[in-house]
Amino acid sequence: MRYLSRVVQFCLCxxxxxxxxxxxxxxxxxxxxxxxxxxxxxxAVTEILYELGLGDRVIxxxxxxxxxxxxxxxxxxxxxxxxNEEKIIWLEPDLVIDTTSMAHKAMWRxxxxxxxxxxDFDVNTMEGVYGAYVxxxxxxxxxxxxxxxVDSLKGQLAAIRDRCASAATRPRVMFFVEYPNxxxxxxxxxxxxxxxxxxxxxxxxxxxxxxxxxxxxxxxMKPDIIIHAVDGSMLTARYAKEIRDSWADAANVPAVAEGRxxxxxxxxxxxxxxxxxxxxxxxxxxxxxxxYEQE
Amino acid sequence: xxALNSRRWIITVAVMAIALxxxxxxxxxxxxxxxxxANFFRGMTHAETVVLVQYHLPRVLVAALVGAALAVxxxxxxxxxxNPLADPFILGISGGGTVGxxxxxxxxxxxxxxxxxxxxxxxxxxxxxxxxxxxxxxxIRGTVATHNLILAGVVLxxxxxxAILFMMSIMxxxxxxxxxxxxxxxxxxxxxxxxxxxxxxAVIVFVGALLLLAMAKSMNLFALxxxxxxxxxxxxxxxRLACLILTAILTGVAVSITGPIGFVGLIVPHIMRLxxxxxxxxxxxxxxxxGAIFLLVADSVARSVLxxxxxxxxxxxxxxxxxxxxxxxxxxxxxxxxxxxIFGK
Numbered sequence: 044m045r046y047l048s049r050v051v052q053f054c055l056c057x058x059x060x061x062x063x064x065x066x067x068x069x070x071x072x073x074x075x076x077x078x079x080x081x082x083x084x085x086x087a088v089t090e091i092l093y094e095l096g097l098g099d100r101v102i103x104x105x106x107x108x109x110x111x112x113x114x115x116x117x118x119x120x121x122x123x124x125x126x127n128e129e130k131i132i133w134l135e136p137d138l139v140i141d142t143t144s145m146a147h148k149a150m151w152r153x154x155x156x157x158x159x160x161x162x163d164f165d166v167n168t169m170e171g172v173y174g175a176y177v178x179x180x181x182x183x184x185x186x187x188x189x190x191x192x193v194d195s196l197k198g199q200l201a202a203i204r205d206r207c208a209s210a211a212t213r214p215r216v217m218f219f220v221e222y223p224n225x226x227x228x229x230x231x232x233x234x235x236x237x238x239x240x241x242x243x244x245x246x247x248x249x250x251x252x253x254x255x256x257x258x259x260x261x262x263x264m265k266p267d268i269i270i271h272a273v274d275g276s277m278l279t280a281r282y283a284k285e286i287r288d289s290w291a292d293a294a295n296v297p298a299v300a301e302g303r304x305x306x307x308x309x310x311x312x313x314x315x316x317x318x319x320x321x322x323x324x325x326x327x328x329x330x331x332x333x334x335y336e337q338e
Numbered sequence: 339x340x341a342l343n344s345r346r347w348i349i350t351v352a353v354m355a356i357a358l359x360x361x362x363x364x365x366x367x368x369x370x371x372x373x374x375x376a377n378f379f380r381g382m383t384h385a386e387t388v389v390l391v392q393y394h395l396p397r398v399l400v401a402a403l404v405g406a407a408l409a410v411x412x413x414x415x416x417x418x419x420x421n422p423l424a425d426p427f428i429l430g431i432s433g434g435g436t437v438g439x440x441x442x443x444x445x446x447x448x449x450x451x452x453x454x455x456x457x458x459x460x461x462x463x464x465x466x467x468x469x470x471x472x473x474x475x476x477x478i479r480g481t482v483a484t485h486n487l488i489l490a491g492v493v494l495x496x497x498x499x500x501a502i503l504f505m506m507s508i509m510x511x512x513x514x515x516x517x518x519x520x521x522x523x524x525x526x527x528x529x530x531x532x533x534x535x536x537x538x539x540a541v542i543v544f545v546g547a548l549l550l551l552a553m554a555k556s557m558n559l560f561a562l563x564x565x566x567x568x569x570x571x572x573x574x575x576x577x578r579l580a581c582l583i584l585t586a587i588l589t590g591v592a593v594s595i596t597g598p599i600g601f602v603g604l605i606v607p608h609i610m611r612l613x614x615x616x617x618x619x620x621x622x623x624x625x626x627x628x629g630a631i632f633l634l635v636a637d638s639v640a641r642s643v644l645x646x647x648x649x650x651x652x653x654x655x656x657x658x659x660x661x662x663x664x665x666x667x668x669x670x671x672x673x674x675x676x677x678x679x680i681f682g683k
Contacts, residue, residue, distance in 0.1 A: 125653075127370055128393065132393070149530050157392060
């Protein structure tokens with residue numbers, strides 16, 4: 044047992060010595076103004092940064108940041124599931140911008156401790172998107188421009204809303220964001236509000252995003268229109284046809300019977316950023332073609 | 339195999355401990371980017387210090403601790419269950435831990451004990467709960483039957499898998515992200531631990547391993563069969579229960595921090611049995627250090643191979659590294675040696 048205790052002592056010494064080196068690195072840093080090396084952890088935030096003319100200050104983003112094309116050339120520090128924190132540290136950014144997420148809180152704390160400030164924005168509402176514009180604009184010294192862009196965004200969305208308000212019908216819509224495992228958008232989401240703004244009614248009454256939505260329930264809800272949002276990178280005529288054909292067995296659904304199944308680009312319709320007005324004016328055009336006839 | 343004497347014991351343990359210490363030192367420098375050990379002595383940049391202290395060091399320490407715990411538990415299970423396929427997860431402990439972790443996230447619970455996260459706390463409770471269930475179900479007239487233990491463990495694992503899939507199918511996708519790493523089994527989670535928590539885990543693992551070592555002699559008799567052990571004066575029932583509880587605690591600690599990591603607990607005891615012989619007095623410490631070294635190396639490979647080769651920025655699940663190193667070796671072992679040679683006396 045004497046030898047045993049010696050071994051234990053040895054191991055404890057290594058452990059304690061290692062632990063002693065492991066103290067906190069620094070306190071909570073203040074936001075630098077203006078940031079010059081920005082890491083974006085969200086495709087929406089990346090688009091906002093470019094829109095604000097800060098694209099050249101973005102030093103890294105995620106594998107999903109595909110717009111504008113320049114964003115794809117940036118160093119990648121994460122994908123949907125994981126962020127490589129170590130890589131962020133190596134890049135020595137002076138600001139990391141993330142979207143609000145419980146899962147990321149601990150990571151923000153560690154980055155702060157390493158002396159890297161992190162800001163997060165809840166971009167699940169359009170108000171949150173506007174807030175992100177203004178806050179980023181403030182920090183980067185382009186607040187004026189940010190406010191102009193927000194006003195323009197608001198104006199364009201209001202124009203869609205006003206035009207669609209005059210529509211004679213309010214078709215019932217089901218908006219799918221995933222295929223072939225159907226995930227449908229429910230109440231209380233920002234897409235739900237955009238559906239309303241586009242002069243439609245969300246046929247789904249449950250709140251939140253409904254995963255693995257059963258097809259037989261779609262038949263029961265009898266939507267007038269079915270919309271599928273598909274990742275921009277996957278959007279091909281062949282894939283669109285495949286999705287349309289998958290509904291052939293549900294002929295009793297009005298949307299299927301009338302051939303009103305629309306396949307849209309998910310990047311512009313479900314990503315809460317500047318291009319949301321492009322995506323949704325397209326949707327408005329698809330669901331209310333009569334309102335756009337005179338153009 | 340030469341008879342065990344104190345000299346051989348000391349040399350074995352000392353050599354392995356030194357090997358571990360050296361590997362732990364160098365493993366710190368490996369990651370998404372390689373830091374030159376020379377910089378460590380010359381002075382490091384701010385980024386290098388942060389990465390080493392905040393990201394690599396906790397991983398290195400936790401990898402060694404978890405590897406040691408799993409391998410010791412594997413050796414104990416293989417011994418007292420007299421089954422060469424036994425690993426720390428055979429009694430449903432990992433399944434129970436996973437149910438706990440997924441439940442914590444699904445229920446949105448927020449419980450922090452000693453600074454350990456909700457997932458860790460619930461996973462630990464789940465692990466111990468699983469053991470309690472297994473023991474309760476495998477009792478026949480007051481005594482725990484070995485074959486029943488294994489059967490109950492396998493069936494409970496199946497039930498746990500079903501429960502996990504059920505909870506995950508009703509859980510919003512976004513919330514699943516927060517335990518995705520954990521479910522795959524990853525040392526990545528170690529960076530969420532602060533020094534005091536690593537300390538607590540270390541104390542539990544060291545004390546648990548020492549208590550198991552104190553029972554090594556009884557385990558040797560168990561290997562001859564339960565009847566023989568009883569005749570030789572081992573209080574079979576009590577010893578085995580003590581072993582089960584200790585291993586459940588050690589496995590629970592390991593699983594709750596890193597998620598289920600396979601192969602360490604199965605392979606390392608077999609390798610060590612070949613190297614140092616089946617005597618548990620030396621097999622347990624050898625497995626302790628061997629497991630630590632094995633997982634340390636596996637994690638260093640897992641976290642650096644993709645970034646360093648420029649293939650991808652993500653790290654491999656450590657299970658890939660342990661299975662790819664351990665799997666072929668195990669198959670070779672099966673072919674090269676008869677079961678008797680690996681396992682018997």
